[in-house]
Amino acid sequence: MSSVALGGLFLAFLLVLLAIRIPIAIAMLLTGIGGYVSISGWDPLLNYLKTVAYARYTVYDLSVIPLFLLMGQFASRGGLATGLFRAAAAMVGHWRGGLAISSIGSCAAFGAVCGSSVATAATMGQVALPELRRYKYSNSLAVGCLAAGGTLGILIPPSVVLVIYAILAQQNISTLFMAAFVPGILAVIGYMIAIAIYVRLFPDSGPAQERSSWKQRLQAQQGVWPVLLIFLVVLGGIYGGWFTPTEAAAIGTVGTGFFAFTLGKMRLAELKEVLLGTGVTTAMIFMILLGADVMNAFLAISQLPNFIAETISGAGLPPFLVLAGILVLYLILGCVMDTMSMILLTIPIFFPVIMGLDFYGLDQTEKAIWFGILALMVVEIGMVTPPLGMNVYVIAGMARDIPMSEAFRGIVPFLISDIVRVVILVLFPSITLCLVRWLT
Numbered sequence: 001m002s003s004v005a006l007g008g009l010f011l012a013f014l015l016v017l018l019a020i021r022i023p024i025a026i027a028m029l030l031t032g033i034g035g036y037v038s039i040s041g042w043d044p045l046l047n048y049l050k051t052v053a054y055a056r057y058t059v060y061d062l063s064v065i066p067l068f069l070l071m072g073q074f075a076s077r078g079g080l081a082t083g084l085f086r087a088a089a090a091m092v093g094h095w096r097g098g099l100a101i102s103s104i105g106s107c108a109a110f111g112a113v114c115g116s117s118v119a120t121a122a123t124m125g126q127v128a129l130p131e132l133r134r135y136k137y138s139n140s141l142a143v144g145c146l147a148a149g150g151t152l153g154i155l156i157p158p159s160v161v162l163v164i165y166a167i168l169a170q171q172n173i174s175t176l177f178m179a180a181f182v183p184g185i186l187a188v189i190g191y192m193i194a195i196a197i198y199v200r201l202f203p204d205s206g207p208a209q210e211r212s213s214w215k216q217r218l219q220a221q222q223g224v225w226p227v228l229l230i231f232l233v234v235l236g237g238i239y240g241g242w243f244t245p246t247e248a249a250a251i252g253t254v255g256t257g258f259f260a261f262t263l264g265k266m267r268l269a270e271l272k273e274v275l276l277g278t279g280v281t282t283a284m285i286f287m288i289l290l291g292a293d294v295m296n297a298f299l300a301i302s303q304l305p306n307f308i309a310e311t312i313s314g315a316g317l318p319p320f321l322v323l324a325g326i327l328v329l330y331l332i333l334g335c336v337m338d339t340m341s342m343i344l345l346t347i348p349i350f351f352p353v354i355m356g357l358d359f360y361g362l363d364q365t366e367k368a369i370w371f372g373i374l375a376l377m378v379v380e381i382g383m384v385t386p387p388l389g390m391n392v393y394v395i396a397g398m399a400r401d402i403p404m405s406e407a408f409r410g411i412v413p414f415l416i417s418d419i420v421r422v423v424i425l426v427l428f429p430s431i432t433l434c435l436v437r438w439l440t
Contacts, residue, residue: 013034014028027291029291039302061163063246065163073119073278077260077265079266080227083224083227085127095208096207097196097206103128105188111152117391118391124146126398137206138206141205142410148391157176157184161343167289178435186431233248289344309352310356326354331382366436370429377421
């Protein structure tokens with residue numbers, strides 16, 4: 001059997017392992033080891049394994065992951081989300097659907113210091129869901145806006161998943177953060193428009209609350225400045241060239257921890273839980289990265305990614321048809337896989353394909369950035385689509401009386417917004433690349 005055929009066979013084996021719920025790290029390790037041995041034998045494999053862990057874990061850029069995770073833990077446990085929601089609700093809560101719009105804005109702001117979709121959804125859900133239900137918002141809109149808003153956690157930089165993509169695609173982390181900013185803002189605006197349209201079609205789903213006085217609004221804004229300061233220091237420092245993403249993550253972590261202890265609800269007793277949670281999540285991600293390295297080494301010697309890229313290029317298919325097929329496949333995979341798994345599993349296969357095609361005359365770097373943002377957008381849709389839809393389960397779990405069918409029904413307006421946004425970004429890559437071109 002040829003190496004390419006073996007590559008396809010073991011890739012199918014990997015999908016079987018994932019289907020029976022084997023953890024992604026173990027599944028990739030087993031597949032990579034089995035495939036490597038089948039092509040090259042045990043001695044080359046053992047020679048590779050003795051250095052792969054050291055080579056992976058000594059990459060300086062990886063240190064940004066535990067720092068951003070710790071920053072997110074401080075933000076989640078420190079009560080910073082409460083001030084964000086109260087400030088947004090004071091400004092627009094008197095609009096029809098205003099509290100739902102406030103939830104989206106709060107999720108975007110919190111995502112700027114969190115970097116995790118599930119953590120953003122869970123934290124903002126604890127703050128906003130009781131208020132949405134108290135003001136008689138429909139269950140579907142309440143769950144839908146918070147689950148969709150949670151996806152902003154990795155769309156608004158900093159983003160842990162975007163760091164992983166940057167490492168896999170060998171791209172600059174700062175540049176990818178810069179490119180994600182405008183699409184992230186578009187996502188926020190699109191979700192707010194979706195809510196505005198929805199509450200006009202179904203007026204009883206999002207009743208307005210009492211208008212706040214200007215004094216109350218100004219008092220409420222006091223809860224915003226810690227998050228705003230951290231956001232400006234971290235991203236402003238990166239884009240201003242004052243420090244690297246890793247240094248920015250360290251500064252952001254210290255700042256978030258300071259505000260969590262001084263202004264929020266963090267206590268020393270909770271510090272152990274924060275550090276333990278960060279350590280567990282970091283270990284999980286690093287284990288997945290090791291599995292991905294072994295898997296990618298097997299794919300490299302099998303020549304399967306090159307074969308797929310050459311086959312597609314030689315078939316003469318229109319580049320946008322290929323891109324559309326990849327994005328649709330991501331939507332399908334998102335129904336059964338988590339974001340991290342999809343990125344690690346598919347980028348080594350799809351990235352060479354995209355790099356071999358021409359899109360608007362973009363150079364290789366711009367093409368890699370543009371595709372990375374598109375991939376990030378599409379895989380994150382999987383966080384709100386059935387049957388997995390992790391964000392929906394997280395929010396619905398906070399109100400167990402809401403049927404899952406009703407919860408997923410509330411996602412529909414936001415999915416429509418997601419699809420429209422992805423189409424716009426595909427047709428107009430300059431939207432994604434405008435800040436990159438302007439600031440670099």
